[in-house]
Each structure stands twice: as structure tokens, then as C-alpha cells.
Amino acid sequence: MQCNWKIFWENYNECLHCPGVHLQLVQLVPIFGRGLLEERDDPQWMQHAGSNDPKFKGGLRAGATTWSMNGQGIGPPLPGLTAEDRQAAHVYVTSLPSVFFVGHPDYVRIVRLRPLGPEQTEMCVEYLFAPQTLADPNFDMSNAVDFANAS
Ligand SMILES: [Fe+2]
Numbered sequence: 001m002q003c004n005w006k007i008f009w010e011n012y013n014e015c016l017h018c019p020g021v022h023l024q025l026v027q028l029v030p031i032f033g034r035g036l037l038e039e040r041d042d043p044q045w046m047q048h049a050g051s052n053d054p055k056f057k058g059g060l061r062a063g064a065t066t067w068s069m070n071g072q073g074i075g076p077p078l079p080g081l082t083a084e085d086r087q088a089a090h091v092y093v094t095s096l097p098s099v100f101f102v103g104h105p106d107y108v109r110i111v112r113l114r115p116l117g118p119e120q121t122e123m124c125v126e127y128l129f130a131p132q133t134l135a136d137p138n139f140d141m142s143n144a145v146d147f148a149n150a151s
Contacts, residue, residue: 001123005097005115008123012100015041025151028064028071029089030055059087066105068143069150073106075133081105106133107144 001008011017018025018032026033031054036042038058048056064071066089077086085091091103102109108128116122125148127141 001121002119003121004118005113005121008113008121009096012094022151024069024147025067028061028067028147029059030061031058060089064089066107066144067102067147067151069147070143072143074141074144075106075129075136075139077105078103078107078130104144106130107141109144109148 015032015037016035019035022032031038031042034042034055039045039048039056042048042056051057054061060066060071065073065077065086068074086105089105093101093103095101098114099110099112102111106129110126110128112124112126114122114124127144129139129141133139
């Protein structure tokens with residue numbers, strides 16, 4: 001990326017830019033389309049409290065099961081997820097200044113950053129799938145990778 005590593009993290013911490021930049025993502029995660037990362041960011045949260053509409057509560061649009069081009073899973077859900085986990089469809093764990101992890105219902109994405117200079121940062125993205133997903137002869141991670149690249 002042609003930017004300082006701190007610019008990346010500043011951008012990472014907000015979604016005000018999402019509606020104008022992440023066109024695929026805001027279709028899949030409707031609350032992002034409102035420029036909000038989560039329910040607690042909503043200035044009118046009291047008006048929407050109790051709503052299950054993903055536009056207010058967060059999580060995926062109806063019919064989607066994971067972060068992918070068509071919203072469909074790359075493989076079966078990872079073990080141990082609750083219904084709430086599957087609906088949220090993303091859990092971010094951040095370890096500043098160099099990595100964040102995103103757990104999705106059926107895969108994990110790891111994004112590592114390495115400053116190369118004041119105006120250049122290397123980004124390395126890895127995708128982790130369950131052994132049974134990898135063993136599927138029809139396994140194709142492009143649905144997830146294309147989504148991340150397009151979003
Ligand atoms: Fe962004």
C-alpha cells in the first residue's frame with residue numbers, strides 16, 4: 001500500500017468511509033452502509049433497540065452466511081459457534097501495530113502489516129480453513145478472497 005502504516009490503522013478504526021468505498025461489503029453487512037461499525041455506534045440506538053434488522057443490529061443481510069462474494073459459505077461452519085456468532089459473521093481481534101485477525105463462520109483471515117518506509121506498507125493476508133473444508137475436492141477459496149479484494 002502506498003501509505004504510512006498509521007494511516008491504515010486510522011482507517012481500520014472507523015466505517016464512515018464504508019458507504020462510499022466498500023460497495024460489496026455494505027451490501028453484505030448493512031450496518032456498515034450506515035457508516036457504523038456496530039450497534040453501539042448508532043447515535044439513535046434507543047430508537048432501534050430490540051430491532052433484529054441487520055441495518056440496526058449488525059450482522060449479515062438476510063440469506064447470507066459468511067463474508068464472500070455471494071454471501072454463501074466456503075465450507076461448513078467452524079465448530080463451537082453460537083447462532084449469534086453465525087449471525088454476526090465477524091469477530092475482529094486486533095494486535096496493534098502489526099496484525100488483526102477476523103473470525104468468520106467458516107474461515108479465519110489474518111492480516112499482517114509491515115512498514116517498508118514512511119509512505120509504503122506491506123500487507124500480507126492469510127486465510128485459514130478447517131481441515132474438512134480443505135479436504136473437499138470442490139474447495140475453492142476464491143469466493144472469500146475475491147470478496148476481500150473487491151470490498
Ligand atoms: Fe476501509
